[in-house]
Amino acid sequence: MDKLGIGIVGLGNISAAYLKASTHFPILDIRAVADMNPAAAKARADEFGLKAVGVDELFADPSIDIILNLTIPKAHVEVGLRAIEAGKHVYSEKPLGIAFAEGQKLIAAAKAKGLRVGSAPDTFLGGAHQTSRRIVDEDTLGQMVGGTAYFMCPGHERWHPNPAFYYEVGGGPMLDMGPYYITDLVNLLGPVAKVSGVGSMLRNTRTITAKERAGEIIPVHVPTHVSGTLIFQSGAVVQVTMSFDVAGHKHVPLEIYGTEGSLVVPDPNFFGGQIELLKKGGEWQRVDTDMPYADGNYRSIGLADMAHAIASDRPHRANGDLALHVLEVMEAFDVSSRTGQVVNISTPVERPIPLAHSLSNGKLA
Ligand SMILES: NC(=O)c1ccc[n+]([C@@H]2O[C@H](COP(=O)([O-])OP(=O)(O)OC[C@H]3O[C@@H](n4cnc5c(N)ncnc54)[C@H](O)[C@@H]3O)[C@@H](O)[C@H]2O)c1
Structure with missing residues (x-):
């Protein structure tokens, strides 16, 4: 199987869960990690036998196809836009951004360049x-x-x-x-x-x-x-x-x-x-659950699904349109609270295709 090169930005608390779970998905080849706090990147790199590099070096690395963005929410869109500018796909922790307008900007930038945006959560694939x-x-x-x-x-x-x-x-x-x-x-x-x-x-x-x-x-x-x-x-x-x-x-x-x-x-x-x-x-x-990926922590399955989708040119499930819809809905609670109005949601979204359709021998493909 072809592997896709993954570069991780943001090596804090949740990165350990991704690094552990990514071993379930051989398509993910983590080539380097970077953090604005180099000590955080080095500590996680040492723990998991990976290479820590500077943030600029990570974005410039031609062997990296997808940036896995595990920074804090207010940095998600800024890091995502940087990935798109560098010609890379981006998969981000949730939420897609902290405001609907900035989320829209990220999705539009990615679509203009024909690149993918993915976003946690991926637990719905469990x-x-x-x-x-x-x-x-x-x-x-x-x-x-x-x-x-x-x-x-x-x-x-x-x-x-x-x-x-x-x-x-x-x-x-x-x-x-x-x-x-x-x-x-x-x-x-x-x-x-x-x-x-x-x-x-x-x-x-x-x-x-x-x-x-x-x-x-x-x-x-x-x-x-x-x-x-x-x-x-x-x-x-x-x-x-x-x-x-x-x-x-x-x-x-x-x-x-x-x-x-x-x-x-x-x-x-x-x-x-x-x-x-x-x-x-x-x-x-x-x-009883009759589907795989139920008995453990598979955080990174959404990223793996996106990697397989890129490799075989199919839609991915934890996708930017879904995350943007969810962001618009979440922001609408605040808008409604401030205005006293019921808020209409504008973003179209399709229910992601159930996982069963693409499972072969219980393995994501
Ligand atoms: N901690 C959890 O249990 C948990 C669970 C699920 C999802 N998440 C999500 O994961 C994301 C990260 O959470 P966390 O708990 O790991 O946070 P954290 O604060 O522990 O780690 C974030 C890391 O990102 C780095 N960072 C921030 N901005 C950056 C930038 N612009 N460029 C490079 N590096 C940058 C920080 O230096 C830090 O090392 C959040 O979106 C959060 O919602 C966290």
């Missing part, structure tokens, strides 16, 4: 989510009515060594965790047509409790409790709450309802998990 998708596609639930999506926690400052970015403009629970939930909902239910939402910022500061910087106080510049409604083009209506202000709760992360049945979809931050199905008149039943 076995549990692809099995949930099959249940919807087989019409088991009937006509889709709606659902609920809940991510609520006390805040990432309790575990992340550098949590300030979660509370800066471009942070907040919606841009941080919304991508997992909204991407999976689009995968299951199709495009969003309208959003109404409210956001609140109850505290101006947060105190880090992660041991590396325990006791340090960081400012808050974004709503930390965001709640609202997604109205899908199909007519389905989903209630969403994303929060860094809640001590604990007992909602399931994701639940969808049809006229003939209801489905508990596992946590979209993970690839696997227990699916539960209730058919009208019946009891809740556990459904």
Whole structure:
């Protein structure tokens, strides 16, 4: 199999998960890594037996086909545009950008040059989510009515060594965790047509409790409790709450309802998990996942799918149009909160093709 050359920019917390998971996908040949903090690049390079180079050198390396952008959200578009300028495809961590307008700029630049943009999350390609998708596609639930999506926690400052970015403009629970939930909902239910939402910022500061910087106080510049409604083009209506202000709760992360049945979809931050199905008149039943990539952390499967798509000239699933739609939807919660209006969503999107169509012997191709 031909390999594609990957160059990673941003070697912080999440890079270890990518570097571990990338071993599942032989098409990915990680040729070099770079970070604006050279010590961070060197530490990860040493840990995984890779080559650390300067950021400029990485973008200039002709052996690199795809830039894997694992920088913080506010740098995603700037790094992405640099990749496009250098004639390289780019796959970015989520969100695509911190504002819909800058996301549009990145997608337009890539399209103008015939280059690909991919974006996390790729957890919707996990076995549990692809099995949930099959249940919807087989019409088991009937006509889709709606659902609920809940991510609520006390805040990432309790575990992340550098949590300030979660509370800066471009942070907040919606841009941080919304991508997992909204991407999976689009995968299951199709495009969003309208959003109404409210956001609140109850505290101006947060105190880090992660041991590396325990006791340090960081400012808050974004709503930390965001709640609202997604109205899908199909007519389905989903209630969403994303929060860094809640001590604990007992909602399931994701639940969808049809006229003939209801489905508990596992946590979209993970690839696997227990699916539960209730058919009208019946009891809740556990459904086994019948797709691969469910039993572990496969972060980088979206990148691998994009690499295979480039090699065989087919569309990729965790694509820029999907990420841009999700970014527009997430921003719409804020727009709606500030204006008191229901916000129309303008970006077209297609549900990504289910993974089963391109699986050969259980391996991504
Ligand atoms: N930490 C997690 O558990 C987690 C999980 C899923 C997704 N993510 C996403 O991954 C991304 C990175 O998160 P993280 O937790 O690894 O952050 P981090 O702060 O630990 O690491 C980011 C790294 O990027 C580097 N960087 C920032 N701007 C740069 C630029 N312009 N050029 C070169 N290097 C730059 C920083 O020096 C740092 O080493 C974010 O988008 C986040 O939403 C993180």
